[in-house]
Amino acid sequence: MSVRLDTIRECLEGIIPGHIVTCDAAGMPNVAFLSQVEYVDNEHVALSYQFFNTTRRNVLAGSPVRLLLTSHLTARQYRLALRYLRTETAGPLFERMKAKLSGIAAHSGMTGIFRLLGADIYRVEGIVPVPGGSISPPPPAVNGLNALRRSTERLSTCINLECLLEKAVDCLEEEFGIQHLMLLMHDEARGCLYTLASRGYAHSGIGSEIPVGSGLIGICARERSPIRIGFMTNEYAYGRTVRDGLAADGQLDALETAIPLPGLPNAASQMAIPIVAANRLLGVIYLESLADLHFGYDEEDALVVFAAQLGLAMQHHQLADEATEESPPAEHAPAPIQGPPLTVRHFAANDSVFLDDDYLIKGVAGAILWALLNDYTRRGRTSFTNKGLRVDSRIRLPGTSDNLEARLVLLQRRLAERDLGIAIDKTSRGRFSLTVTRPLTLLES
Amino acid sequence: MLDHDIVTFIQSGVSITLAGCAPGHMPSMSRGFACKPLENGERIGIVLPRTQAAEALENIRLTGRVAVAFSQPTTNRTLQLKGTDACIVAFDPRDEPLIRKHVDDFVPEAVALGTPEEMVRALLSYRAEDLVMVSFTPSTGFDQTPGPKAGHPLTAAQ
Numbered sequence: 276m277s278v279r280l281d282t283i284r285e286c287l288e289g290i291i292p293g294h295i296v297t298c299d300a301a302g303m304p305n306v307a308f309l310s311q312v313e314y315v316d317n318e319h320v321a322l323s324y325q326f327f328n329t330t331r332r333n334v335l336a337g338s339p340v341r342l343l344l345t346s347h348l349t350a351r352q353y354r355l356a357l358r359y360l361r362t363e364t365a366g367p368l369f370e371r372m373k374a375k376l377s378g379i380a381a382h383s384g385m386t387g388i389f390r391l392l393g394a395d396i397y398r399v400e401g402i403v404p405v406p407g408g409s410i411s412p413p414p415p416a417v418n419g420l421n422a423l424r425r426s427t428e429r430l431s432t433c434i435n436l437e438c439l440l441e442k443a444v445d446c447l448e449e450e451f452g453i454q455h456l457m458l459l460m461h462d463e464a465r466g467c468l469y470t471l472a473s474r475g476y477a478h479s480g481i482g483s484e485i486p487v488g489s490g491l492i493g494i495c496a497r498e499r500s501p502i503r504i505g506f507m508t509n510e511y512a513y514g515r516t517v518r519d520g521l522a523a524d525g526q527l528d529a530l531e532t533a534i535p536l537p538g539l540p541n542a543a544s545q546m547a548i549p550i551v552a553a554n555r556l557l558g559v560i561y562l563e564s565l566a567d568l569h570f571g572y573d574e575e576d577a578l579v580v581f582a583a584q585l586g587l588a589m590q591h592h593q594l595a596d597e598a599t600e601e602s603p604p605a606e607h608a609p610a611p612i613q614g615p616p617l618t619v620r621h622f623a624a625n626d627s628v629f630l631d632d633d634y635l636i637k638g639v640a641g642a643i644l645w646a647l648l649n650d651y652t653r654r655g656r657t658s659f660t661n662k663g664l665r666v667d668s669r670i671r672l673p674g675t676s677d678n679l680e681a682r683l684v685l686l687q688r689r690l691a692e693r694d695l696g697i698a699i700d701k702t703s704r705g706r707f708s709l710t711v712t713r714p715l716t717l718l719e720s
Numbered sequence: 721m722l723d724h725d726i727v728t729f730i731q732s733g734v735s736i737t738l739a740g741c742a743p744g745h746m747p748s749m750s751r752g753f754a755c756k757p758l759e760n761g762e763r764i765g766i767v768l769p770r771t772q773a774a775e776a777l778e779n780i781r782l783t784g785r786v787a788v789a790f791s792q793p794t795t796n797r798t799l800q801l802k803g804t805d806a807c808i809v810a811f812d813p814r815d816e817p818l819i820r821k822h823v824d825d826f827v828p829e830a831v832a833l834g835t836p837e838e839m840v841r842a843l844l845s846y847r848a849e850d851l852v853m854v855s856f857t858p859s860t861g862f863d864q865t866p867g868p869k870a871g872h873p874l875t876a877a878q
Contacts, residue, residue: 291835294789296749298741304779306739306749306789306800307864328871329862341747343737347835350842352772356746383796388866405750406771408845410838567834 278402280317283353284572286344287312287320288505289379294343295322297333305329310379310389312344313372314572315396320357321368323376324393334359340397343405348412352405357397364393367500374491374502374511382506382567419577422450426581436592436680437687437701443560443585444472451578453562455539459485459492460558460681464673465638467530468496468559471685473537480537481688482636484530492561495547499556501575503546505568511545533634544569548578552586557678560585589681596661596680596705606658607708616714617696621645623719630695640686642670645717647699647709652717661705683707722761722858726799726874730755730764733825734790738766738854740779740806748775752788753844754818758855764788764801765853767811767819769846777852780806786856789864793829798864799874803856811851819846 286293293309307330311323324331334340340357363369373391380389426446433439440458447453455475459468462484470483488497491511495502504511542563550558560582562570620629627637628644636644646669650656661679664670672679687699696713722730730736736752750773752766766788770777780786786806791798823844830840861874 292791294737294739294749296739296741296747296787298747302741302743302783303785303802303804304739304741304747304749304787305802306737306787308789308791308798326866326870339741339746341749343749343751345843347839350839352751352843354748354775385796385866407769408842410842 278353278404280314280320280399280402283344283346283351283402284314285348286346286353287314288347288568288571289375290347290568291345293345295330296341296343297330297338299329299333299338300336305333309342310383310385311372311376312342313368313375313394315368318399319360319396320355320399321363321372321394321396323372323389323391324362324395325376325389325391334395346412349409350407351409352407354403354405355399356401358400360396360398362393362395367498368396369394370494370498371500371502374494374504377508377510378504378506381508381510386508386510415573417452417574419451419573422446422452423577423580426450427584430584430588433588433592435701435704436589436596437684439585439588439592440472440681440684444474446581447560447562447578448474451574451581453564455542455563457492457537457561458558459561460678460685461487461496461556463556468492469531469685470534470537471558471681471688476537476539478535478537479688479692480534481692482531482640482685483534483536484532485536486530491545492547492559495549495561496556496559499549499551501546501548501579503544503570503575505544505570507541507543507567531637533637539563539565541565543567546570546575546578548575548582550582550586550589552583552590555590557586557589558681589678593678593680597665598705606656609655609657610710610712612712612714614696614713616716618716618718619645619648619697620718620720630693630697633693635693636686636689639670639672640682640689643682644686644690644697646670648697648711648715648717651709651711652715657709657711658702659707659709661707722757722764722801722861726861727757727761729792729797729799730790730801731757731822732792733822733827733829734792735826736766736822737789737791738768738773738776739787739789740776740783740785742779742782742785745779745782746775748773748779750776751844753846753851754815754822755788755790756815756818756853763855763857765809765855767815767851767853769850770852771850773852777808777854780854781808784856786854791864794832796866798866799861800864801858801861801874803859805859806854806856809853809855811848811853813848815853816848819844819851 313321342355458472544564626641628641739749741747754767756765
């Protein structure tokens with residue numbers, strides 16, 4: 276093969292529609308336009324199957340298949356010889372193509388007409404360049420490999436999960452130049468993702484939740500596959516999708532709905548990357564932009580590697596925190612108490628916690644905070660360990676699969692955002708402290 | 721054979737793709753640079769560069785079978801004409817204004833969808849001595865605009 280498919284992937288984005296030629300049993304050629312070609316690997320591509328048309332009839336009858344692809348960056352053209360293998364109607368590849376097609380359909384005025392029926396997998400048997408005019412490609416906005424190298428160096432300096440998550444969003448923003456992003460963690464027990472960090476939104480949305488399977492982020496999590504859309508599409512405007520999904524599934528009570536999801540209401544480009552380590556989904560990185568086609572195959576590659584690196588580091592820090600030996604934690608001198616009293620109300624039904632009647636958090640993080648504050652008000656306790664929380668019957672952690680350390684970071688951030696005189700801080704591996712600076716009144720409802 | 725609307729459409733700022741296939745050969749295609757009605761509209765001629773279209777031209781030389789798709793980027797209106805009597809004829813330099821007009825009409829269509837003009841002009845750049853024309857009588861035609869009518873025969877071409 277004279278040209279490697281991974282070096283011409285911009286031709287697959289559908290910016291310049293590809294052409295497909297087949298021929299029928301009588302030897303009559305047929306030309307059709309392709310809305311989508313998906314890179315599978317260097318020997319395989321997938322074409323969207325949307326209609327049963329002459330092309331499909333010819334392909335199923337065994338016609339040889341030829342594609343003409345054009346680079347929107349250089350105007351170079353390539354002819355590919357393909358052989359049809361099979362059709363997939365579910366799974367990661369299908370979902371990736373379905374999402375991308377939704378954006379393409381919206382962009383080309385074909386919403387409701389372009390509908391993915393299947394992902395047709397073809398073996399690529401040859402790629403030849405077509406002679407013709409060309410231009411120099413514009414320089415890329417970011418050198419993805421260098422951004423990855425610099426990010427790797429920065430992540431490797433972190434000594435705990437809190438630092439790692441903070442550095443990760445710093446790297447996405449500063450090294451990869453991404454202006455709107457979220458980092459979400461997977462709650463395995465409840466089948467949802469919760470926002471732990473975000474950048475580029477008026478409200479951080481920390482603590483907001485999305486069910487696995489809903490919207491672009493939820494589908495990325497369910498399929499454990501990166502998903503990328505290049506044009507604005509209402510179908511994957513995740514805020515609405517999530518609300519619809521919740522109402523349909525009767526999950527509105529179970530999910531965190533008091534904290535609104537951050538997000539651009541009119542994002543054109545969206546990309547979600549799963550964070551997976553040791554075959555477990557740990558979370559999702561979500562990026563968006565107001566510009567069309569902001570993320571390409573190269574950005575996706577770099578961020579998939581970044582997510583893999585982040586996943587391994589997350590797992591390492593979580594395991595290290597869990598492995599810390601229990602020893603009597605040193606109590607630190609309590610902070611001076613001043614200011615007006617703060618009322619903390621706990622609702623046992625869903626472990627929701629309100630500070631002066633304003634909602635803070637619910638679920639496991641709510642249960643943790645309530646236990647900490649009770650220990651503080653009854654015994655003056657300010658130092659705690661992850662191991663202690665694990666065996667605390669008041670908290671009812673779902674098991675070691677639950678990322679306790681990430682929940683503590685979530686709680687820490689929600690408290691810091693509210694800044695009402697309660698804070699938790701990491702003191703060392705597997706240990707943290709509670710700081711209270713206002714008189715507290717605890718009310719159990 | 722072709723009604724006025726179709727004849728106008730295939731000479732407007734549409735993308736043109738010509739394909740041929742032959743037994744024992746891979747099907748192949750090439751971009752067309754202009755379309756010219758011939759013989760009072762009984763036949764049409766597609767101008768294209770010989771170096772880009774070498775494979776398709778060889779298939780047409782062997783079988784005379786040809787398919788040409790015309791698609792307007794901004795509307796997705798697409799139709800395909802097919803013939804069985806295609807032949808390859810020399811390019812008449814007096815037809816060069818047809819190519820310049822086609823490129824000038826196609827540029828705003830592509831630019832409207834975000835493709836830079838420089839890129840479109842590079843894609844449709846040519847050397848006049850490299851050009852050739854494929855001439856054929858459209859015997860069948862199909863509406864290929866995505867939607868409910870996709871695949872329907874063109875009534876005017878029947």
